[in-house]
Each structure stands twice: as C-alpha cells, then as structure tokens.
Amino acid sequence: MKKQLYIYMGMVLAFIIYNQFFQLPDERLNALINILFASFLFLYIGYMAFLVLKRLKRNR
Numbered sequence: 001m002k003k004q005l006y007i008y009m010g011m012v013l014a015f016i017i018y019n020q021f022f023q024l025p026d027e028r029l030n031a032l033i034n035i036l037f038a039s040f041l042f043l044y045i046g047y048m049a050f051l052v053l054k055r056l057k058r059n060r
Helices: 002-021 027-058
Strands: none
16 A cells, blocks of 8 residues: 555655646646646545555455
8 A cells, every 4th residue: 555655645746846847838738737637646546545445345
C-alpha cells in the first residue's frame, strides 16, 4: 500500500507543479488539462479504496 501512496503523492505534486509553473496560455485547454488531471487523481483514489476493500475482505 505504501507504493500506491507514494505514486499518489507524486501525482498530486505533479498537479501542483503544473498549476504553479507550467500553465498554458489558452484558458480552455488549461482547464481541460486540469479537469483530466483531477479526474485521474480521483480515479486513483478509487483504485486505492478498491485495493483496501479487497485486502479487508481477504483478511476475514
């Protein structure tokens, strides 16, 4: 589980760094990239929750 948390922390840091330093001048394209990035972050949270639930079910 530590590996998934490190990957998630790296993705959050990449998201923050992108928004601070590498934003595109086109507002619409920048918003699209932010929406896709945030969607991927939430998808990864769901994946980690799935792994936790799977692990809990297996330990019963």
